[in-house]
């Protein structure tokens with residue numbers, strides 16, 4: 001299976017411009033044989049939580065979502081996007097959704113681990129575990145940004161059968177430990193592949209790191225980008241016949257009840 005990750009700089013609240021970037025990335029990804037395109041967190045509006053809360057209506061979110069479904073359909077590629085939820089501005093979270101190449105939404109997930117006071121003031125956290133759906137013969141789970149830094153969140157996707165976890169993100173501040181240490185660890189401890197698509201460059205008062213990456217079940221880097229805009233196209237390895245092949249099978253060996261009683 002071949003997937004693509006879009007890494008770019010969104011323009012705050014300029015959804016027409018941001019959608020054109022996504023459409024262009026979808027066309028280029030499809031031309032390179034990718035079956036899915038993963039895009040960064042809140043890319044349609046830019047990573048500007050306070051401005052989204054104050055200025056983006058539910059109708060505007062719905063219009064952008066409709067356009068994204070159309071891009072998936074018109075470009076004949078599955079698409080993962082991240083938007084504000086469909087609710088009123090004071091009751092919505094940050095979502096990630098997977099649509100198939102017909103533009104049909106297969107999975108929706110609401111970010112559980114909101115990051116920092118800005119996000120917590122602007123959005124409502126999700127309370128549900130990641131939904132895992134079958135797409136292209138692979139069990140796919142969705143998480144958003146900060147979620148993936150918690151072992152519990154990736155484990156929740158893995159115990160629900162996820163083989164591939166797709167993560168729209170918005171990481172700034174030169175946090176090299178996230179793509180460099182945490183993501184490989186999450187992949188190894190669950191025997192899964194993780195794809196992490198970030199913003200890059202100056203946007204909304206922050207400077208995003210880029211460093212989008214795909215990490216395989218042994219923690220191996222299958223593809224990565226630097227600090228500039230780009231399209232990362234990666235051929236995913238076949239999911240391992242059985243987890244832990246050649247190593248520990250943490251999911252099988254863990255003493256979950258005992259661990260739960262300690263935490």
Ligand SMILES: NC(=O)CCCCC(N)=O
Nearest residue numbers: 115145146170171175178
């Ligand atoms: N949008 C986000 O969830 C940002 C998470 C950044 C976490 C970090 N370690 O800097």
